Each structure stands twice: as structure tokens, then as C-alpha cells.
Amino acid sequence: MTEVCGEKTVLLEVRDLHVSYGAIKALTGVSLKVCEGEIVCVIGSNGAGKSTLMNAIMAMVRREKGEVILSGKPLEAKSFRVVQQGVSLSPEGRKVFAPLSVLENLRMGAFSRGADKGVEEDLEWVFSLFPRLKERIDQYAGTLSGGEQQMLAIGRALMARPRVLLLDEPSLGLAPIIIKDIFRELRRINNEGVTILLVEQNARQALLLSHRGYVLQTGQIVQEGPSADLLANADIKAAYLGGGHGAGKTTKALS
Amino acid sequence: MGTLLQQIINGLSLGSVYALIAVGYSLVYSILLFSNFAHGGFLVIGGYICYGILKTFGTNIWLAGGLSLAGAGIAAVLTERLAYRPIRERTNVTLYLLIASMGMSIVIENIFVIVAGGRFRALPPVIPTAPINFFGFATTSAFDLLSLVSAVVFLGALQLFLLKTRWGLAIRAAAYDLRTAGLMGVNVNRLISIVFFVAGALAAVGGIFLSVRYTLYPQLGAITIKAFVAAVIGGLGSLPGAVVGSLILGLAEMLTAGFISSQMRDLVVFSMLVITLLVKPTGLFGKSVSEKV
Numbered sequence: 001m002t003e004v005c006g007e008k009t010v011l012l013e014v015r016d017l018h019v020s021y022g023a024i025k026a027l028t029g030v031s032l033k034v035c036e037g038e039i040v041c042v043i044g045s046n047g048a049g050k051s052t053l054m055n056a057i058m059a060m061v062r063r064e065k066g067e068v069i070l071s072g073k074p075l076e077a078k079s080f081r082v083v084q085q086g087v088s089l090s091p092e093g094r095k096v097f098a099p100l101s102v103l104e105n106l107r108m109g110a111f112s113r114g115a116d117k118g119v120e121e122d123l124e125w126v127f128s129l130f131p132r133l134k135e136r137i138d139q140y141a142g143t144l145s146g147g148e149q150q151m152l153a154i155g156r157a158l159m160a161r162p163r164v165l166l167l168d169e170p171s172l173g174l175a176p177i178i179i180k181d182i183f184r185e186l187r188r189i190n191n192e193g194v195t196i197l198l199v200e201q202n203a204r205q206a207l208l209l210s211h212r213g214y215v216l217q218t219g220q221i222v223q224e225g226p227s228a229d230l231l232a233n234a235d236i237k238a239a240y241l242g243g244g245h246g247a248g249k250t251t252k253a254l255s
Numbered sequence: 256m257g258t259l260l261q262q263i264i265n266g267l268s269l270g271s272v273y274a275l276i277a278v279g280y281s282l283v284y285s286i287l288l289f290s291n292f293a294h295g296g297f298l299v300i301g302g303y304i305c306y307g308i309l310k311t312f313g314t315n316i317w318l319a320g321g322l323s324l325a326g327a328g329i330a331a332v333l334t335e336r337l338a339y340r341p342i343r344e345r346t347n348v349t350l351y352l353l354i355a356s357m358g359m360s361i362v363i364e365n366i367f368v369i370v371a372g373g374r375f376r377a378l379p380p381v382i383p384t385a386p387i388n389f390f391g392f393a394t395t396s397a398f399d400l401l402s403l404v405s406a407v408v409f410l411g412a413l414q415l416f417l418l419k420t421r422w423g424l425a426i427r428a429a430a431y432d433l434r435t436a437g438l439m440g441v442n443v444n445r446l447i448s449i450v451f452f453v454a455g456a457l458a459a460v461g462g463i464f465l466s467v468r469y470t471l472y473p474q475l476g477a478i479t480i481k482a483f484v485a486a487v488i489g490g491l492g493s494l495p496g497a498v499v500g501s502l503i504l505g506l507a508e509m510l511t512a513g514f515i516s517s518q519m520r521d522l523v524v525f526s527m528l529v530i531t532l533l534v535k536p537t538g539l540f541g542k543s544v545s546e547k548v
Contacts, residue, residue, distance in 0.1 A: 058438060083440030095435040097428045108428050111421065112440025160440060 004212065005035035009071070011195050012057075012087070012164045017066035019049075019056045026052040028219045029066070034164060034197050039190050041206035041227065042199040043240055044216035050199035051092050053216065054168045057197075058082050058089050070163065083112045086163035092172065094153040098142030102133055105141050105152055109159030118161070126155040129185055147178035151185070158189065165189070167198035171205060183209050203240035207231045215240075260393040262513035263506065268399035270505020271406030272468075275461040276482035277489070277497040278410060279454030285430035285492035286450050289349040290483065292356040293334055294458060295476025296363030301327035301459020302378075302466040302475060303371055309379045316381040323463060324456040331455025332448045334359050340444065360476065367473035375470040382467050402464040409460055410498060413453065417494075422449055430492065484528045490538030499539060503527075 004010075012034040019027040026049045034040045044050050055061045057068050059079045068075040075082050088109070097105050106126060110119045127134035130151040136144060141152055150170055157165055170186070171179045183205055190196050199216075200206035207213050207227040215223040215236065223230070230236050280294045305323035312318065338355045383397040417423035429436035429446055437443045461482075465475060482497075485504045489496025504524060511523045531538060 060434070060438065078442075079437045080440045080442045083438070088440075089438055091435065091438060095432060095438075097431050097435070099431050100424075100428060104424060104427075107421075107424060108436070108439045111425060114421070156439070 004033050008035040008037065010034070011036045011038075011071055012197065013069045014053070014057065015066050015069065017053070017056055017068065018064045019052050019061055020064055021061075026219055027056065030216070030219070030221055031066075032214050032221060032224070034195060037190070037193065037195055038212065039186070039196045039198070039210040040212050040214070041210040042197070042214045042216050043201070043203040043206055043230075044199070045201065045240070047218075048216045049219045050201075050216055051168055052219075054089055054091075054166050054199055057087065057166060080112065083160055083162075086161075087166060088157040088160035088162040089166040089168060090150075090153040090157040090170065092168040094146075094149045094172075096141040096144070096149050096152050096156070098140065100141055101138050102141055102144070102152060103137050105156050106133075106159050109156035110161075112160055119159070122159055122161060126158055129158075129189060130155055147174055147182065150174060150178075150182055154182070154185070154189075158194070162194070164195045164197055167196065169200060169202075170198065171200060171202040179205060203236070204231075204242075257393045258513055260389070261395055262509045264393065264395045264403075265399055265513075266506035266509030267502060268395075268403045268505070269468075269509060270485075270502035271403045271410075272461050272464045273482050273485050273505055274498045274501035275406050275409060275457045275464075276479055277485045277501045278413065278494055279457040280479070280482055281486045281489075281492055281494055281497040282426075282430075282450055283454050284486070285494075286426070286433060286447060287339070287343070287349065287352060288492075289352040289356065291454075292353070292479075293338075293359035293363060294356075294454065294482075295479030296334070296360050297327045297331045297455040297458035297476075298462035298465065298479065299363065299367060299471075299473060299476045300330045301455070301462035302471045303367060304459070305463050306376060306378055306466065306471055309381060314379055314381050319381070320460075320463060324459045327459035327462070328452035328456040330363075331451040331458070334363075335447060335451045340447075364473050364476060371473065373473060375472045376466075377470050378463070378466050382464075384467070398467060402468075405460060405464070409457060413457070413494075416453075422446070426450060481524060484524055486538075487528060488531045488538055490541030493538070493540040496538055496540030 010033050014030055014032045017027050017030045030053060042050055042053065052061060056063050057075065059075065059077050059082050070085055070087060075085055075087065097108060100108070106123060110122065113119055132148055133151055133155055136148065141149065144152060154167065154170065170182055179202065186196060186209060198206060207230055210227045212225065213227045213230045214221050223236070276294065276298060280291060283291045301323045304326040305319045308319040308322055338359050339352055342351045342355055382401060385397050386394050387397050387400060388394050417427055425436055425441045425446055429441065433443060465478060469475065481504060482501065485500035486497045488503060489498070489500025504527070507523050507527060508520045511519050
């Protein structure tokens with residue numbers, strides 16, 4: 001547990017995070033680590049608290065207890081500061097700015113960098129990752145297909161030049177073939193040095209992509225380990241990977 | 256023919272002043288999704304600052320105008336900080352903001368009743384009102400042309416700001432989705448302050464021209480109701496809609512006054528509101544975006 005990163009440094013650490021919505025407790029003491037250069041996934045079913053975890057890291061919801069630390073420094077409680085500190089999120093449901101053009105969406109992603117000259121280079125970088133976006137550079141984001149919108153949401157988050165890229169359900173609502181494309185690009189993004197933390201309901205794809213994984217269930221981490229081990233784990237197969245009889249039913253599978 | 260042309264110019268001039276007010280109001284609506292009824296107060300603040308400076312420091316309209324814009328902008332920012340931000344930070348229910356804005360509107364109006372008194376005041380004659388003849392076709396006043404030109408200049412400047420600057424882009428993004436704009440590293444509170452400053456400053460320009468047209472008094476802000484109507488006709492939250500709606504409204508008012516009776520003006524204005532709400536509730540440029548899942 002203490003040595004998950006081994007030789008590598010811990011880049012992002014979530015420590016004993018608690019979040020509630022009124023009387024409903026969404027996260028009750030979540031802890032996890034993301035090492036420099038890794039892809040880490042958090043899998044879990046609907047309502048397990050995956051999006052809440054992402055929003056709590058980004059300070060979009062109040063962190064009731066616990067903290068999030070980026071290479072030794074706690075992330076602040078204001079979203080715009082978190083982005084400036086080096087964490088950006090491609091949110092669930094993509095949330096592209098429909099009435100703005102593709103280019104304007106990407107420029108919004110770089111908002112926190114001001115007049116940084118690197119922005120133009122990074123635009124080219126994002127276009128090299130997703131050539132489709134370059135073809136549609138002046139189109140309104142609202143007219144893109146679902147897959148293209150997802151690429152735009154990821155590209156927009158990359159434009160902040162994050163040290164850790166957070167992805168909330170990048171496969172949501174997309175056709176399997178497009179999911180494959182997007183996950184291939186995520187690997188490429190990681191190979192270019194971006195550390196990634198993603199939460200996914202599509203456990204198989206997420207575990208195939210990532211180095212390590214955590215299983216989130218009703219607001220708590222119930223299992224963790226190298227993704228290959230989790231993929232082979234019988235309980236997880238039954239609960240999240242469509243194996244056995246309990247596909248999709250996760251309530252008791254891991255308790 | 257002459258009368259028609261003249262009334263069209265007058266209508267555009269009046270409409271352009273409505274547009275200055277409606278655009279600021281619509282801008283605030285597009286970000287925070289509530290009708291800011293204190294918007295009329297910003298206009299009155301601008302009018303009184305301009306009046307006060309002209310009376311005390313002489314007749315430099317550029318100085319008085321500049322300070323009036325800045326003052327009304329700052330007053331708008333303070334209104335947001337004092338009355339709206341505490342509510343925003345506690346709840347997402349925009350109805351509370353609406354009610355708070357009604358309260359602020361009454362507060363601002365009464366501050367001026369106490370401080371400046373309730374009587375009607377005329378601005379010193381700094382804005383020319385001499386008649387201007389159009390090649391013998393029609394006669395209009397320099398004031399009407401000046402208010403039309405000023406409105407075009409200020410609305411053009413706003414458009415440039417929104418299209419060409421980083422914060423302008425952020426405002427357009429926030430008008431679509433404020434929360435996600437926050438995820439991009441935009442300091443949302445600062446963005447809202449900027450929006451209120453712009454709205455207040457534009458209202459002050461409208462306030463100065465309205466003070467010249469109708470004289471200045473604490474209830475002058477009530478004319479904002481016309482700007483609300485214009486914004487609804489154009490489509491709430493849409494800036495081009497606010498401009499087009501305002502011009503339509505100004506033209507309708509002046510043509511009614513010129514060819515039917517000036518007492519019918521308001522009847523026509525509010526009939527247009529009712530018809531819009533019945534026929535196309537989203538207004539001319541209203542948006543109904545369908546979300547892709």
C-alpha cells in the first residue's frame with residue numbers, strides 16, 4: 001500500500017476524502033495515489049461516487065474532510081486555482097461549449113495560462129492527437145458527433161497543460177469502435193508524458209488501458225491493485241466485467 | 256414621407272438607448288439566469304453621477320460621462336457582491352436572486368430620493384439638441400443622432416470585447432455553461448464582477464441619454480421595463496436579440512406616436528410583449544439547445 005509507486009514519485013494523492021450532499025454521504029474516506037507517468041483508473045457502478053471524486057479533486061464540490069495533494073502541495077478549495085496548480089478535468093457528459101467553435105473551446109481550455117506562447121504549440125499538439133478536430137476547427141462544438149465532442153473535451157483539458165489529466169467517463173454514450181479510438185489516443189497522450197486518472201463504468205476498457213486500478217463502491221475504495229490483477233480477479237469479473245451471473249449487479253459482489 | 260423618415264430616425268435613436276440597457280440586462284441574465292431588477296438602478300446612478308459632476312465641476316461631458324460610467328459600473332459590482340454573491344454561494348435557486356434584485360432596486364431608488372430629493376432635474380445643456388435638417392426631407396435633432404451614434408459605438412466596443420479578448424471568450428463560454436467555465440480555470444466570481452461592471456457602465460450611458468430626453472428623477476430606472484420587454488422580444492440572454500428587440504420597440508413606439516397617438520405608445524409596446532409570449536415565447540433569437548448524450 002505504501003509503496004505503490006516504488007521508484008517513481010507520487011504525483012497526486014487523495015487522502016481520506018469525505019464528501020456529502022446534505023444528508024447523503026457520497027464519499028466516506030477515499031484514499032488513492034497516482035504516480036508520475038501512470039494511468040490509474042477508478043472503476044465502479046452508477047452512483048458509486050466516481051464523478052463526485054473527480055469533482056471533489058477539482059473543488060467543484062466541497063471537500064468535507066481529507067485533502068488532495070499534488071506533488072507535496074495541497075490542492076486549493078477554488079476550482080480555478082486547482083487548474084492553475086496543474087490538474088484539469090474532461091467532465092462527464094463532455095460539456096463542450098456548444099455555441100463556441102472548436103478552436104474557441106480549445107482556447108478556453110488554455111484560459112488559465114493567459115498569454116503563454118506555448119498555447120499555439122499545444123494547439124498543434126492537440127490537433128496532431130485528434131486530426132478530426134483540426135478538420136472541424138471553425139465548426140460549432142454543438143454540431144460535432146458524440147465521439148468528436150469527447151475528443152474536444154479531452155483536447156480542451158489538455159490545453160491547460162495539466163500535470164495530471166482527469167477523465168470522467170470518456171466512454172459514456174459512445175459506440176464501441178469510437179471508444180477504442182479514444183482509448184488508443186489516451187495511451188498515446190500518456191506516452192507523451194501526461195499522467196492520467198480516469199473514472200469509468202466501462203471497467204474492461206479502463207483496466208486494459210491503465211497500469212493500476214481502484215474499485216469504488218458506495219463511496220469507498222474496496223479493492224486496488226495492478227490492473228492486470230484486477231482484470232483476472234473473479235469477483236471483479238462477476239461484478240464489473242459482464243462475467244458470471246451478476247453482471248451489472250454490484251451491491252454485494254465485493255463485500 | 257418626411258414624417259415617416261423623421262419618426263424612423265427618432266425610433267432608432269430611442270431603440271438604441273433601450274439597446275444599451277437591454278444588452279447589459281441580457282448579459283447578466285445569460286450568466287446568472289435571473290432578471291436583475293436592480294438594473295434600472297444602475298442607470299439612475301449613472302445619471303445622477305453625471306448630473307452631479309456637471310453641476311460641481313463644470314460642463315466637461317467627457318469627464319462627467321467617464322466618471323458616470325465608471326461609477327455605475329462599480330455600483331453594479333458592489334450590488335452583486337453585497338446582495339447576490341452571498342445568495343449564490345448558498346443556493347442555486349435563482350428565484351432568491353430575483354427577489355434580492357427587487358429589493359436592491361427599491362434600495363437604490365430610495366437612496367436617491369433621500370440624497371438628491373424626488374424632484375425632476377434637467378442635465379446642463381452639454382449634449383447638443385439643435386435640429387438637423389436632412390436635405391430638406393426630414394428634420395431631427397442632433398441629440399437623436401448623437402444617442403444613436405453613441406449606442407452604436409458602445410455596442411460595437413462590447414462586441415469587440417466579447418469576440419476578441421480572453422475574458423470576452425470566457426463570458427461567452429460562461430453564458431452557455433458557467434460551471435464548466437469554472438473548470439477551465441476561470442475565476443467565476445471575477446467573471447461575474449466584470450459582467451456587472453459592463454452592464455452597469457452601459458446602463459449609465461443609457462441613463463445619461465434618457466436624462467437628457469426625459470429629465471432625471473429617482474424613478475427613471477422604471478424605464479428599464481421597456482428594455483426588459485425588448486430583451487424578451489429578442490430572446491432572453493441573446494445579445495443580438497436584445498439589440499434587435501430594442502430597435503423594434505423604439506421604432507414601434509415612435510411610429511405609433513407619430514401616426515396614431517403618443518398615448519398609445521405603451522399599449523403597443525406591451526401588446527408586442529404579450530404577442531411574443533403567445534406566439535414565440537423564446538423570442539426572435541431565443542435559443543433552445545438540444546443536448547447530445
